[in-house]
Amino acid sequence: MATVIKPTTTPAAAPGAKTYSAATQFAPHPEGLVGGNHDLATLGDKISDVSIQITPTPRAWWLFFLVGFTLLQGMVVGVAYLLYLGTGVWGINQPVAWGMAIINFVWWIGIGHAGTLISAILLLLHQKWRTSLNRFAEAMTIFAVMCAGMFPLLHMGRPWLFYWLYPVPVNFAAWPQFRSPLCWDVFAVTTYFTVSAVFWYVGLVPDFAVLRDVARNRLQRAVYGMLSMGWRGSAIHWRRYEKLYLLLAGLGTPLVFSVHTIVSFDFAVSIVPLWHATIFPPFFVAGAIFAGFAMVIWLAVPLRQFYGMKDFITDKHMDFCAKVMLGTGLLVSYGYFCELWMAWYSHSIYEWDTTLQRVWYGPYAWAYWVLILTNTLIPQLLWINPLRKNMYSLFFIALSVHIGMWFERYVIVITLSRDHLPSSWGRYAPTEWDYMLFIGTIGMFITLFSLFVRFVPMLSITELRELLPHAQGGRDGHAVMENAK
Amino acid sequence: MTTTPEDGTAVYGLLAEFDTADGLIDATRSAAAKGYSRMDGYSPYPIGEVADALGFPRSEIGAIMFIGGLCGATFGFLMQYYLNGIDYPINVGGKPMFSWPQFAPITWELLVLTASLSGVIGLFALCGLPQPNHPLFNVPQFARATRDRFFLCIEATDPNFDLTSTRDFLDTLKPLSVAEVPE
Numbered sequence: 265m266a267t268v269i270k271p272t273t274t275p276a277a278a279p280g281a282k283t284y285s286a287a288t289q290f291a292p293h294p295e296g297l298v299g300g301n302h303d304l305a306t307l308g309d310k311i312s313d314v315s316i317q318i319t320p321t322p323r324a325w326w327l328f329f330l331v332g333f334t335l336l337q338g339m340v341v342g343v344a345y346l347l348y349l350g351t352g353v354w355g356i357n358q359p360v361a362w363g364m365a366i367i368n369f370v371w372w373i374g375i376g377h378a379g380t381l382i383s384a385i386l387l388l389l390h391q392k393w394r395t396s397l398n399r400f401a402e403a404m405t406i407f408a409v410m411c412a413g414m415f416p417l418l419h420m421g422r423p424w425l426f427y428w429l430y431p432v433p434v435n436f437a438a439w440p441q442f443r444s445p446l447c448w449d450v451f452a453v454t455t456y457f458t459v460s461a462v463f464w465y466v467g468l469v470p471d472f473a474v475l476r477d478v479a480r481n482r483l484q485r486a487v488y489g490m491l492s493m494g495w496r497g498s499a500i501h502w503r504r505y506e507k508l509y510l511l512l513a514g515l516g517t518p519l520v521f522s523v524h525t526i527v528s529f530d531f532a533v534s535i536v537p538l539w540h541a542t543i544f545p546p547f548f549v550a551g552a553i554f555a556g557f558a559m560v561i562w563l564a565v566p567l568r569q570f571y572g573m574k575d576f577i578t579d580k581h582m583d584f585c586a587k588v589m590l591g592t593g594l595l596v597s598y599g600y601f602c603e604l605w606m607a608w609y610s611h612s613i614y615e616w617d618t619t620l621q622r623v624w625y626g627p628y629a630w631a632y633w634v635l636i637l638t639n640t641l642i643p644q645l646l647w648i649n650p651l652r653k654n655m656y657s658l659f660f661i662a663l664s665v666h667i668g669m670w671f672e673r674y675v676i677v678i679t680l681s682r683d684h685l686p687s688s689w690g691r692y693a694p695t696e697w698d699y700m701l702f703i704g705t706i707g708m709f710i711t712l713f714s715l716f717v718r719f720v721p722m723l724s725i726t727e728l729r730e731l732l733p734h735a736q737g738g739r740d741g742h743a744v745m746e747n748a749k
Numbered sequence: 750m751t752t753t754p755e756d757g758t759a760v761y762g763l764l765a766e767f768d769t770a771d772g773l774i775d776a777t778r779s780a781a782a783k784g785y786s787r788m789d790g791y792s793p794y795p796i797g798e799v800a801d802a803l804g805f806p807r808s809e810i811g812a813i814m815f816i817g818g819l820c821g822a823t824f825g826f827l828m829q830y831y832l833n834g835i836d837y838p839i840n841v842g843g844k845p846m847f848s849w850p851q852f853a854p855i856t857w858e859l860l861v862l863t864a865s866l867s868g869v870i871g872l873f874a875l876c877g878l879p880q881p882n883h884p885l886f887n888v889p890q891f892a893r894a895t896r897d898r899f900f901l902c903i904e905a906t907d908p909n910f911d912l913t914s915t916r917d918f919l920d921t922l923k924p925l926s927v928a929e930v931p932e
Contacts, residue, residue: 439833458866462865496891499799515818737769
């Protein structure tokens, strides 16, 4: 199915930017995955010119960056006050001892998972369309995991003792308790962050070499040259590189499942009604990918709009993202149904009572219905084809998913507010310090992502070049699977 | 050591420039058929056929990552059992000290971690990176190896290398240019 894509080779919101178009006129890409009229050189220039500061920085970039940087100050203040007074500044207490710290942790780490899905799983599945998205989606993963890591670290109360979580041989002779899912979580998140960062960097090395060779001044040449490690594109190096890339994708795929499975074990290994459920691991993984694609859409829309990256992130890509979001959204909705069904069918009065508290007469029943509205009902709009093509509606539906996924974790955590002994019932409300830290991490994410867009190739130049058809100098799709030996 | 006839500087090799990937593949195959063995192709993206023609059909990365992952997993598993079962035994819910299913998640995470890190370190070690400078960077047109040109370099250490005859051979491959690479 050939889609004709309008050439959009000028960064729209950057007046004075040059136009990127090859001298020869090429036929449109047969699968509609690359728009514009590019050969190897123009494709690389369009992406690298942003990093080497030829493309004028759009005003919107400053807006994003300054808003993000301002919000980031909220985190600085929030953390400072927390360290000064202790975790009592948050709304947590018995019986809801986890509160926003774990809600935000799971929310952020879930958002991160789409990056690994795009870069690793879709690579193994030969999905060529991943090529335009993987770089910034992996950046999203790394930044989201950094934001996620803040919460358990600070929730410990004495974050400077975080090394107690690792088996460090120190003189108090106590070791971590390896039979606890919370300990598994430490290893899972640490591994996930490290492997994601390494995978991202390995992908970036040839692109840094591109920047080194087009650098406009000594500083750029030195910095990008250092980061590229002197990569020179040798065929022997490429062979090793591709094998490594494929194997990292092969390890990243089960890794991403294991990480969110372990995150769900934080709940599911306990015996709290509605937490102790076998549906939790797959349900959490689907939710993570659902949330992550919403964030990919949120990031792709401004890149298309302000940096004119519609050539590479075409309407087709947005359509695919929307479809993945719809599909995973249905899986998540199945999870909600399954929870209700199992509670009823099990004839466990504790499960059923907790369910009724959650959906009907508990103090937080409204949150459950917000969740159903935003995560199950509103995403059904994605069945309508024009709404998947319209950036405003996609942006709105992705917003709905962000809210919904936050409420999903809220609803799970708030289950603790009512158990089966009314004397131990309690209410939970986040304080301003909870919100300040949450908003602060959003600021951190925006700040880091803005800097990434400005200084690092936001799309993978090397892989997009391979994606170009033969006539345009490419290899007609990424050949990693065939050539990795 | 081969030196240039003009000023006697050492030569790293002869660098031929091509404008398509297929040109580089054909050139590498011809050079291999001609008996050259110390050579390398350079391209802006991976081309498996070039590595095949260079006689490098399989990389070592798979073996490295397998061994790395195996070591990490073994170490991770034994570490958990030793620390929680022997050195400081903790009874959790009456489970046996050797409760291996509960050691599986961390074993797996350490497998992934060590396999990935050994793969990346292995890649850079085998490729001799980081190496910020290289004789090839002395040739101005080589900057386009990361852009839109494809290069074949026959190195001076090749037993069949001879400045004149190798250049004549490279000229028969219809390159865009042939350059001497100063050491």
